[in-house]
Amino acid sequence: QQQVKQSPQSLIVQKGGIPIINCAYENTAFDYFPWYQQFPGKGPALLIAIRPDVSEKKEGRFTISFNKSAKQFSLHIMDSQPGDSATYFCAASIENSGAGSYQLTFGKGTKLSVIP
Amino acid sequence: DTAVSQTPKYLVTQMGNDKSIKCEQNLGHDTMYWYKQDSKKFLKIMFSYNNKELIINETVPNRFSPKSPDKAHLNLHINSLELGDSAVYFCASSRPSGNTIYFGEGSWLTVV
Numbered sequence: 001q002q003q004v005k006q007s008p009q010s011l012i013v014q015k016g017g018i019p020i021i022n023c024a025y026e027n028t029a030f031d032y033f034p035w036y037q038q039f040p041g042k043g044p045a046l047l048i049a050i051r052p053d054v055s056e057k058k059e060g061r062f063t064i065s066f067n068k069s070a071k072q073f074s075l076h077i078m079d080s081q082p083g084d085s086a087t088y089f090c091a092a093s094i095e096n097s098g099a100g101s102y103q104l105t106f107g108k109g110t111k112l113s114v115i116p
Numbered sequence: 117d118t119a120v121s122q123t124p125k126y127l128v129t130q131m132g133n134d135k136s137i138k139c140e141q142n143l144g145h146d147t148m149y150w151y152k153q154d155s156k157k158f159l160k161i162m163f164s165y166n167n168k169e170l171i172i173n174e175t176v177p178n179r180f181s182p183k184s185p186d187k188a189h190l191n192l193h194i195n196s197l198e199l200g201d202s203a204v205y206f207c208a209s210s211r212p213s214g215n216t217i218y219f220g221e222g223s224w225l226t227v228v
Contacts, residue, residue, distance in 0.1 A: 032215050034215065034216075038157075041221070041222075042221055042222070043120075043206050043208070043219030043220050043221050043222050044159065044206070044219050045218075045219065046216050046217070046218075049215065049216075087157055089159060093215065103161055103164065103172055104161065104217060106158070106159040106160070108156070108157070108158050109157045109158070109159075111157075
């Protein structure tokens with residue numbers, strides 16, 4: 001059972017375009033929603049994250065929009081650049097009570113290609 | 117000065133062999149993880165340790181055995197390797213109260 005559904009699987013945009021990646025979750029206990037960026041041959045790295053008490057968060061060219069009632073969140077990349085070409089993963093987490101360990105449930109990833 | 121380092125980066129081995137992947141973090145974190153990324157890029161947690169204690173043990177064959185000699189190290193030992201074990205294995209770490217998980221660069225395991 002996949003708890004975080006991500007779409008699209010792949011995305012091609014031209015430089016300057018605004019790619020949008022969407023995610024939906026099922027578990028209302030999730031309390032933290034990060035996006036990770038992964039370049040080929042590298043491990044995922046935290047890009048931006050949001051908590052459910054906020055509807056939008058911006059960091060540079062990256063924006064997360066969050067809709068708690070719909071249990072959906074999305075990543076927008078403004079003025080996309082070829083260097084943004086990577087695989088993007090949405091995720092959701094819930095802290096294991098008393099253990100201090102965060103279990104991230106990842107979406108299946110979106111491979112973004114930004115064409116010059 | 118890599119934060120989460122894992123070795124080897126590439127490993128090609130025959131079915132039935134036993135192999136280990138080592139992981140070390142110099143971030144001072146108490147929590148460490150092993151994730152598996154399959155050929156379709158899907159990331160799935162395998163294990164989580166907090167201060168050397170096993171916290172999360174997802175449905176993973178018991179051929180996989182993590183070992184944490186101290187809180188800065190979490191090694192993964194795999195017995196009787198199978199073709200389906202071919203994947204990229206990522207070690208990661210975080211603070212117990214922190215939301216950010218820091219990943220290593222991955223170990224590419226190919227079983228032939």
